[in-house]
Amino acid sequence: MRIGVFVCHCGSNIAGTVDCPRVVEAARGFPHVVYATDYTYLCAESGQDLIKTAIQEYSLDRVVVSSCSPKMHEETFRRAARQAGLNPYLVEMANIREQCSWIHSDKEAATRKAIDLVRKGVFKVSRDQELFPSFFKVNKDVLVIGGGIAGIQAALDAAQGGHRVTLVEKDQTIGGNMARLDKTFPTLDCSSCILTPRMVDVAVNESIELLAYHEVEEVKGYVGNFDVKIRRKATYVDWSKCTGCEECVGKCPARIYDKFNQGLGRTKAISLPFPQAVPKKVTIKKDFCHFFLKGKCRVCEKVCQFEAINFDDQDQIIERKVGAIVVATGYEAFDPIAYLEYGFGKYKDVITSLQYERMVSASGPTMGHIKRPSDGEEPKTIVFISCVGSRDRAKGRSYCSVACCMAMAKQAILTKEHIPDSTSYLFYIDIRAGGKGYEEFVDRAREEYGAQYVRGRVSKIYQKGKKLVVKGTDTLLGMPIEIEADLVVLAVGIAPPQDAPELAQKLNISYDQYGFFVESHPKLRPVETNTTGVFLAGACQAPMDIPASVAQGSAAAAKALGLLAKDELEASPIVASVEIKRCVGCFKCEAVCPFSAIQRQELRDGIMVSNVISTVCKGCGLCGVACPTGAIKVNGFTDEQILAEMEALLL
Amino acid sequence: MRLKGQTRTVDREFVAEVESEIDTAVAACYQCGKCTADCPLSFSFDYTPNQILRLMQLGQKEMVLRSESLWYCATCYTCTIRCPKEIDIAKLMSVLLIKARQEGYVADHKIRLAQETFVNSVARYGRIFEAGLVGTYNLKSGDLFNNADIGPRLLATGKLRFLPHRIKGRREIRKIFDRLRSSRKGKR
Numbered sequence: 001m002r003i004g005v006f007v008c009h010c011g012s013n014i015a016g017t018v019d020c021p022r023v024v025e026a027a028r029g030f031p032h033v034v035y036a037t038d039y040t041y042l043c044a045e046s047g048q049d050l051i052k053t054a055i056q057e058y059s060l061d062r063v064v065v066s067s068c069s070p071k072m073h074e075e076t077f078r079r080a081a082r083q084a085g086l087n088p089y090l091v092e093m094a095n096i097r098e099q100c101s102w103i104h105s106d107k108e109a110a111t112r113k114a115i116d117l118v119r120k121g122v123f124k125v126s127r128d129q130e131l132f133p134s135f136f137k138v139n140k141d142v143l144v145i146g147g148g149i150a151g152i153q154a155a156l157d158a159a160q161g162g163h164r165v166t167l168v169e170k171d172q173t174i175g176g177n178m179a180r181l182d183k184t185f186p187t188l189d190c191s192s193c194i195l196t197p198r199m200v201d202v203a204v205n206e207s208i209e210l211l212a213y214h215e216v217e218e219v220k221g222y223v224g225n226f227d228v229k230i231r232r233k234a235t236y237v238d239w240s241k242c243t244g245c246e247e248c249v250g251k252c253p254a255r256i257y258d259k260f261n262q263g264l265g266r267t268k269a270i271s272l273p274f275p276q277a278v279p280k281k282v283t284i285k286k287d288f289c290h291f292f293l294k295g296k297c298r299v300c301e302k303v304c305q306f307e308a309i310n311f312d313d314q315d316q317i318i319e320r321k322v323g324a325i326v327v328a329t330g331y332e333a334f335d336p337i338a339y340l341e342y343g344f345g346k347y348k349d350v351i352t353s354l355q356y357e358r359m360v361s362a363s364g365p366t367m368g369h370i371k372r373p374s375d376g377e378e379p380k381t382i383v384f385i386s387c388v389g390s391r392d393r394a395k396g397r398s399y400c401s402v403a404c405c406m407a408m409a410k411q412a413i414l415t416k417e418h419i420p421d422s423t424s425y426l427f428y429i430d431i432r433a434g435g436k437g438y439e440e441f442v443d444r445a446r447e448e449y450g451a452q453y454v455r456g457r458v459s460k461i462y463q464k465g466k467k468l469v470v471k472g473t474d475t476l477l478g479m480p481i482e483i484e485a486d487l488v489v490l491a492v493g494i495a496p497p498q499d500a501p502e503l504a505q506k507l508n509i510s511y512d513q514y515g516f517f518v519e520s521h522p523k524l525r526p527v528e529t530n531t532t533g534v535f536l537a538g539a540c541q542a543p544m545d546i547p548a549s550v551a552q553g554s555a556a557a558a559k560a561l562g563l564l565a566k567d568e569l570e571a572s573p574i575v576a577s578v579e580i581k582r583c584v585g586c587f588k589c590e591a592v593c594p595f596s597a598i599q600r601q602e603l604r605d606g607i608m609v610s611n612v613i614s615t616v617c618k619g620c621g622l623c624g625v626a627c628p629t630g631a632i633k634v635n636g637f638t639d640e641q642i643l644a645e646m647e648a649l650l651l
Numbered sequence: 652m653r654l655k656g657q658t659r660t661v662d663r664e665f666v667a668e669v670e671s672e673i674d675t676a677v678a679a680c681y682q683c684g685k686c687t688a689d690c691p692l693s694f695s696f697d698y699t700p701n702q703i704l705r706l707m708q709l710g711q712k713e714m715v716l717r718s719e720s721l722w723y724c725a726t727c728y729t730c731t732i733r734c735p736k737e738i739d740i741a742k743l744m745s746v747l748l749i750k751a752r753q754e755g756y757v758a759d760h761k762i763r764l765a766q767e768t769f770v771n772s773v774a775r776y777g778r779i780f781e782a783g784l785v786g787t788y789n790l791k792s793g794d795l796f797n798n799a800d801i802g803p804r805l806l807a808t809g810k811l812r813f814l815p816h817r818i819k820g821r822r823e824i825r826k827i828f829d830r831l832r833s834s835r836k837g838k839r
Contacts, residue, residue, distance in 0.1 A: 381652075424653065431681075443679070446678045446679070446704075447676045447678045447679050448683075450678065451678075452652075452708070452709070455682070473734070474654070474705070474709070475703050476682050476701070476702070476705045477654070477702055477706065479654050479655055479656075480654070480655035481652065481653070481654050481655065481709075482653045482654075482655070483652045483653075484652075484653075
């Protein structure tokens with residue numbers, strides 16, 4: 001056995017605290033070490049060349065690189081070893097940076113610790129065995145979950161890249177929250193004018209299978225080979241026959257809460273969310289339908305000329321196999337009922353910013369007329385309140401929702417355009433306008449449209465005759481301020497959908513304390529998750545506005561396309577394996593495996609044993625610890641290797 | 652809209668009048684506070700320059716015109732030069748001071764007296780007559796020994812004279828003042 005040891009200075013990162021030449025000197029005395037040297041930056045091309053040359057010159061068959069965390073550069077040095085003709089799994093890292101030089105200041109002690117860590121690496125590497133990756137076939141189809149603007153963008157981009165895409169949307173139409181908006185900042189483009197063409201693009205694209213009113217039920221498998229079960233929710237309407245003529249909607253007697261219009265106005269138990277819906281098909285909401293509740297009515301069935309109504313419709317589970325998944329489940333508006341002092345739900349003229357969007361929209365329930373919900377009068381003094389459900393630790397929402405400041409400025413502009421003799425007061429803590437053309441947009445709101453910004457949080461709203469008195473403080477003057485308003489608009493924050501954690505568990509991805517999905521790296525892997533093959537787009541990852549959601553949709557599609565460009569993927573050989581002779585079939589391993597990588601396998605005589613699906617296994621080692629008989633070992637981290645490391649450190 | 656303790660509400664007409672004179676919308680101010688930080692006299696103000704702008708944004712005519720700050724401003728123009736939104740704050744202060752005087756708001760009688768004495772001195776002699784100015788001001792204000800300590804030193808260096816230095820063209824100067832005063836009377 002011929003082991004080579006390479007000690008990295010990492011500039012002064014390591015060499016500043018660790019005496020590297022002394023580590024080299026000590027390494028020369030370890031068993032089987034035939035060559036040891038140090039270098040300023042081993043990860044640099046010249047450093048890698050040094051390792052490659054030494055492997056060949058000294059016929060090294062094992063290498064210990066003593067530098068940073070394997071998270072950082074293990075891949076780099078394995079590749080260098082492979083290029084020099086050495087099996088890459090015969091390379092070990094001794095982490096003398098994160099776990100040594102960075103956390104110590106005593107040079108003598110740090111040097112001794114570095115020597116110990118290198119000895120540990122040498123003991124382990126001497127017990128390393130050659131490992132070879134396996135390859136598996138990749139399914140080229142893409143699943144996109146969520147049909148808002150981010151999901152639409154991802155689906156269109158993936159389809160353009162030549163892949164078949166299944167787009168699953170839980171509502172009966174795609175479009176998401178963007179479809180609710182009237183105009184978009186900072187250009188004041190009509191939201192549906194720029195969105196609906198994209199929705200139609202999805203509908204007509206032959207590579208995209210649009211599954212509206214469907215939900216993801218179960219996700220099994222792994223990158224390149226996901227098995228997805230999708231629930232088709234019963235619509236009670238045969239969509240292949242429905243033309244979206246809305247004849248039935250006019251006749252339906254059940255008037256119900258209008259989710260699309262955020263409760264402004266009412267819709268019917270059989271309905272279309274909005275005229276440009278894609279697909280333009282009606283559904284019956286069973287919980288509100290007179291026939292399902294009382295057993296009679298069936299008016300829709302009578303008026304439908306296309307015989308599309310089907311009261312016997314049932315939920316169905318369909319299955320799809322895909323290679324990559326883009327999650328774009330978007331957000332829900334924060335429910336301001338938590339702010340009792342603002343009286344949302346108590347005072348009719350206190351509404352949310354999304355309700356206001358529907359009110360200003362020409363296709364909304366008021367046909368674009370701004371009216372007080374209480375008496376239908378046109379408001380002259382309108383108060384906007386920002387950060388409702390944002391930047392508020394007491395409400396469990398410490399984060400900034402990013403888009404509300406700009407949305408509020410936009411709504412102030414739209415208000416002035418609709419009601420020229422109106423005055424808008426905008427309470428804010430800070431105006432966050434970080435984006436192209438955003439600050440200028442706020443300037444316009446202030447200077448051209450007379451938006452009256454007041455710095456401070458509103459403390460209370462109460463009714464006084466027909467008016468709402470809004471109490472706050474102008475913190476710039478340090479004086480309490482009161483405004484008698486006709487209408488109050490709460491700029492509600494962006495909150496993850498309530499079922500986000502449930503979906504995260506199905507997909508085996510992480511979510512944060514609020515329910516936003518967690519990216520793989522906040523800077524360098526913003527659209528990837530810790531589950532390979534699952535990508536994130538849009539506001540399900542963090543609050544973001546439309547341009548950012550579209551950019552992420554495209555980014556997620558690009559990552560999926562990159563992954564699926566290969567026909568076969570390499571599976572790491574550092575996975576668990578079961579020694580069948582010693583397995584007693586207790587399946588403790590199955591219970592602890594977080595990746596569902598354990599399969600039950602029947603032997604010829606009916607005995608059940610465990611089997612590891614090596615392409616699913618991530619090599620975390622939990623099963624190895626749980627196994628009472630020691631039948632499971634993890635390649636590269638065998639008991640023998642771990643014990644050797646402990647021996648090197650402790651004896 | 653009402654600030655606590657204030658009876659008058661918003662006066663947008665007043666704001667528009669002032670804006671037309673300074674040629675900028677007060678809404679442009681985003682309250683960064685650079686004017687106040689730069690101002691060499693803001694320590695003595697009841698409302699700092701940015702607060703004066705804030706009150707203007709809120710249309711608080713009475714609070715602004717009552718403010719002592721208008722009287723203490725030295726019109727040094729540091730605020731105007733450094734304002735990132737190109738608001739002529741020094742001019743705003745002057746415009747507001749003129750309006751305050753026109754409407755009979757006097758936050759500091761001594762400053763009004765000093766200003767009037769100064770202007771009268773110029774009107775009379777075509778330039779300042781320092782000894783006369785100090786004498787008149789001290790007599791009228793009742794503060795007889797104001798600046799008495801520096802008088803002898805100025806006399807010793809020849810900076811202060813007992814008789815006014817009369818310039819040529821005093822009649823023309825007088826005409827300018829007469830015209831201004833009569834035009835202002837006509838305006839009222």
